[in-house]
Structures are given as structure tokens and as C-alpha cells.
Amino acid sequence: MSADNEVFRPVTVAVMxxxxxxxxxxxxxxxxxLRQDRIEVAIVADLGxxxxxxxxxxxxxxxxxxTTWIITRGISLELEAWTRADVVLIDRGVPDALGYYEAALESRRRVADPRHLKHLEDMVVGHSRNYDYVLRTVLDPTVPPGRNKPRDTDLEFRSLAGHRIEQVMQRLSIGHDTLPSGGHDKALVNAMAFVKGRLADPTSELGWDDEQPKRGDTQAS
Structure with missing residues (x-):
């Protein structure tokens, strides 16, 4: 933890x-x-x-x-989770909301106000620096939308949202690994190794944008 941090930040894993x-x-x-290894975990869930x-x-x-509400609400819930866990897992990190916003505008054939877009980008980049391990799922178009959450049954929009999220993360240089929609075994092994390594050596605290060799867009499958 750096000397100027006023609050301890746990290991943070975000999935987009x-x-x-x-x-x-x-x-x-x-x-x-993680809980099987008696590690305290907090989950920040999808805010849709x-x-x-x-x-x-x-x-x-x-x-x-x-979009602003989801980003700021998500940030607030993540900060709250910092106080009660060794590891925070985020189901939809803040870049997701920006990707969905851009997909929504494209689907309606509208263009973002540049001032609004810049404000959203600044919030996303600023907060994403708190994510230690970042994953972006890869859409399998043969998997139908689930029914346990509010879903858009428009498969074209689902694909567009995935594309826009990928674009946002590339445009804002948010380093991440990719996660296949099925077969999580290797990704789980990689994530567990990362989290345990960070917990064992907190002084190694480095984020995706630090000056270090990055994981990049490597496959986790």
C-alpha cells in the first residue's frame, strides 16, 4: 500500500x-x-x-x-467493500457501463456529447487504476441470454455491447486478460495464483497501468 493511501485497498478483481x-x-x-481457503471475499454485483x-x-x-449513476454507484459500492474484505470481486467493473452507453447510442444512431464522453472516460480511467486483475469475457453467440436478470433479448445489441466494451478497454488502455464464456478452469487457476501471490506479498501492489511488463490481452482459456 502506497504511503499516500488513506484507506487500505484489498486485492481487486474486476470482470467486464x-x-x-x-x-x-x-x-x-x-x-x-477463495472462501475455501478462508480468505474474506466481498462481491460487488451487477447494478442493472x-x-x-x-x-x-x-x-x-x-x-x-x-451511465453516470451506474459508474458512481459502482465506485461507491467498491469503496465500501474495501473495508470488509481481503479480496473484492466485481461483477461488471466501471468500463462496462461506458461500453454499454456507447453501444446504446450506436443502436439509436446517436452520438455522445464530447463533454459527457470525456467526463465518463476520466471517471472510468481514474477508478480502473484500482483494479489489480482485469478480465473481459468473450461472447459465445450460441449461448442464449439468461433469464435471472433484466436482459435484452436483442442478440445484435448483445454483440454490439461486447464489441463496444472491448473498444473502450482498448481505447483507454485498460490492460486485461480475456475470459471464455465456458470452461473457466484455467482462468480460475490463473486468478487464484494472482490473488494468493498478492496476498502473500502486499508490497508487490501493481495495477494494470503501472510501468511493468503487462499481461496484455492474453487468453485465459
Missing amino acids: GTHSTGKTTFVNELAEL SHALEAGLPILANHTWAS
């Missing part, structure tokens, strides 16, 4: 990607493995249903306001 690509399943699998309850549009209807 379009809907029905295995994010929640992976997060829950990783949490179970909470946005709907607040009267905000989601998915293809995203607006600048709803």
Missing part, C-alpha cells in the same frame, strides 16, 4: 463483458475457491436491476445520466 457471457458464474466460482428500480434506463436505452 456483455450479458450472458459467464461473468457472474466466474465471480461466484472464484469467490467459493438497481438502476431499473431507481427509474433509470438500461441496456439499449442507456443515457448519459444512467
Whole structure:
């Protein structure tokens, strides 16, 4: 932990990607493995249903306001989770919301206000520096959307959202590994090794944007 940090930041793993690509399943699998080793874990869940309850549009209807709400609400919940866990797992890190916003605009054939876009990008980049290990799921178009959460059944929009999330992470230089929608075994091994290594040596605290050899866009499958 650096000397200017006022709050201890636990090891943080964030998973991004379009809907029905295995994010929640992976997060829950990783949490179970960590808890079996008696590691305190907190999960920050997808905020889509909470946005709907607040009267905000989601998915293809995203607006600048709803995107700002999801990003800032997500940041608040992540900071709160820092106080109660050794490891925080995030089901949809903040880059996700920006990717969905851009996909929503494209699907409606609209263009973002440059000022709004710059504000959102600054928040995403600034907070994503707190993510130690970042994964982006890869869409398998043969897997249908799940029914346990608010979903858009428009398969074209689901694909567009995945593409836009990938673009956001590349444009903002957010280093990450890719995660296949099925077959998480190797990805779980890699994530467990990373988390345990960081817990064993907290002085090795380095994020995806530090001056170091990066994992890059390597396959976790």
C-alpha cells in the first residue's frame, strides 16, 4: 500500500463483458475457491436491476445520466467493500457501463456529447487504476441470454455491447486478460495464483497501468 493511501485497498478483481457471457458464474466460482481457503471475499454485483428500480434506463436505452449513476454507484459500492474484505470481486467493473452507453447510442444512431464522453472516460480511467486483475469475457453467440436478470433479448445489441466494451478497454488502455464464456478452469487457476501471490506479498501492489511488463490481452482459456 502506497504511503499516500488513506484507506487500505484489498486485492481487486474486476470482470467486464456483455450479458450472458459467464461473468457472474466466474465471480461466484472464484469467490467459493477463495472462501475455501478462508480468505474474506466481498462481491460487488451487477447494478442493472438497481438502476431499473431507481427509474433509470438500461441496456439499449442507456443515457448519459444512467451511465453516470451506474459508474458512481459502482465506485461507491467498491469503496465500501474495501473495508470488509481481503479480496473484492466485481461483477461488471466501471468500463462496462461506458461500453454499454456507447453501444446504446450506436443502436439509436446517436452520438455522445464530447463533454459527457470525456467526463465518463476520466471517471472510468481514474477508478480502473484500482483494479489489480482485469478480465473481459468473450461472447459465445450460441449461448442464449439468461433469464435471472433484466436482459435484452436483442442478440445484435448483445454483440454490439461486447464489441463496444472491448473498444473502450482498448481505447483507454485498460490492460486485461480475456475470459471464455465456458470452461473457466484455467482462468480460475490463473486468478487464484494472482490473488494468493498478492496476498502473500502486499508490497508487490501493481495495477494494470503501472510501468511493468503487462499481461496484455492474453487468453485465459
